[in-house]
Amino acid sequence: MQTNNAPVVPFRAPKTAEPANIDAEYDVIGALLIDPGAISRIAHRLPPEAFYVHSHRVIYQVCLQLHRDGQIVDLMTVCTALSNSKQLERVGGKAAIAQMFDLCLTSANVEQHAELILEKHQRRCLARLASELQRIANDQTKNIQDCLSSAEANFRDILMLVAGDCNAVPLSEVIAENVGHTEQAYQGGGLEGIPTGFYDLDEMTRGVLPGDLTILAGRPSMGKTAGLVNVAVQVANSGHGVYIASLEMSAQQVGYRCLAADAHLSANKIREGKLGANDWEDLTHSVAKLSGLPIWIDDSFRQTPEVIAANVQRINAENGPGTIKLVMVDYLQLMGNRGSINRVSELGQISRGLKGMAKELELSVWALSQLSRGVEARNPKRPMMSDLRESGNIEEDADTVILLYRDDYYDPESSDRGLAEWIVGKNRNGPTGTAKLLFEPVYTRFRNLAGRTA
CATH class of the missing domain: 3.40.50.300 (P-loop containing nucleotide triphosphate hydrolases)
Structure with a gap:
């Protein structure tokens, strides 16, 4: 799948024939820059690869890393992190980042905009799947059972994408945590x-x-x-x-x-x-x-x-x-x-x-x-x-x-x-x-x- 690797200037990436919502991507990045709390509302749901514009993906990845490291996500920290990783100019420079910051008025809709981005990402994945299924069907060197198994595996990948990250943990980890709490309570006199x-x-x-x-x-x-x-x-x-x-x-x-x-x-x-x-x-x-x-x-x-x-x-x-x-x-x-x-x-x-x-x-x-x-x-x-x-x-x-x-x-x-x-x-x-x-x-x-x- 081809993506747009151009910098985010003048301030909107060009329209694309593939499913993508460039405006929503732009608005999400802007929301993260003006509201340090916005990243925590979408980090668990929106993966970096969901962004169609490469520069948007790079900026979002930096925001995620700052968040995971326990640092504040704002205009200054994002620009500093991009500069330290020598990626600032690749995403359009400080001017492009500042423009995103200036043009975003509110972060109130960041979750809805994140869902729009994710939906377009899923549609692109479906389009890619359709092409892959066509290739599998036309591969006369494989028997039909192998073709169906390959198709099933590809469908499973799409379903996992729609479901998002799996937060299930094995019972063994839960029990180990329970015991840890019990020991802590014992040492604290039952509290x-x-x-x-x-x-x-x-x-x-x-x-x-x-x-x-x-x-x-x-x-x-x-x-x-x-x-x-x-x-x-x-x-x-x-x-x-x-x-x-x-x-x-x-x-x-x-x-x-x-x-x-x-x-x-x-x-x-x-x-x-x-x-x-x-x-x-x-x-x-x-x-x-x-x-x-x-x-x-x-x-x-x-x-x-x-x-x-x-x-x-x-x-x-x-x-x-x-x-x-x-x-x-x-x-x-x-x-x-x-x-x-x-x-x-x-x-x-x-x-x-x-x-x-x-x-x-x-x-x-x-x-x-x-x-x-x-x-x-x-x-x-x-x-x-x-x-x-x-x-x-x-x-x-x-x-x-x-x-x-x-x-x-x-x-x-x-x-x-x-x-x-x-x-x-x-x-x-x-x-x-x-x-x-x-x-x-x-x-x-x-x-x-x-x-x-x-």
């Missing part, structure tokens, strides 16, 4: 994942597990963000990197909460500088402790699963593979276009994106979520799974759903004053149930009932 520091909760959930999506949901003032910060600090204290996507609060506000919880001081006192001598001593100690923790906070308002994944990959590239083990999102409903007509569908896409990121990057994702106002209209007001606001596929995508409840928020005279319930309403890894913790709102801190801090 497979990273401890949250909340012992009753860890006993149910097995800790912070890679590949899992956990939803921490509750009505306002239940302590969702406090719980997020407490778990983040505990995980980081264990030596694991944490990325916090804070769409609601600024990085400074998150920092104040970290300091308040660790120093046992009011966040307002710290913010206003109303501290005594002992307070300053406690604060200084906490500053030294927290400053050494591997926690990154991004308070950019418009974040998506793809953007977060790209940022995590950048941090991993700069600090070592697998640095980030936990991504925390505050909170789910602030992602995407809040004016979207089909909000349920959009949130479903976001939750699937977060789950996909957890699996692909082998880390855990915790996302905060609001609950519907219907909780306030009934008694008792203890939340249920059905209260997940605009839930869409959130419950389906999540491995664990934890609902926060504080009875004393509604009844100051409650016999459970000072207690918070972490209700595990869904748990793919173990039992459901309730973990009761002490909550200190002044310090925005949860503690184990036995008095051992998280």
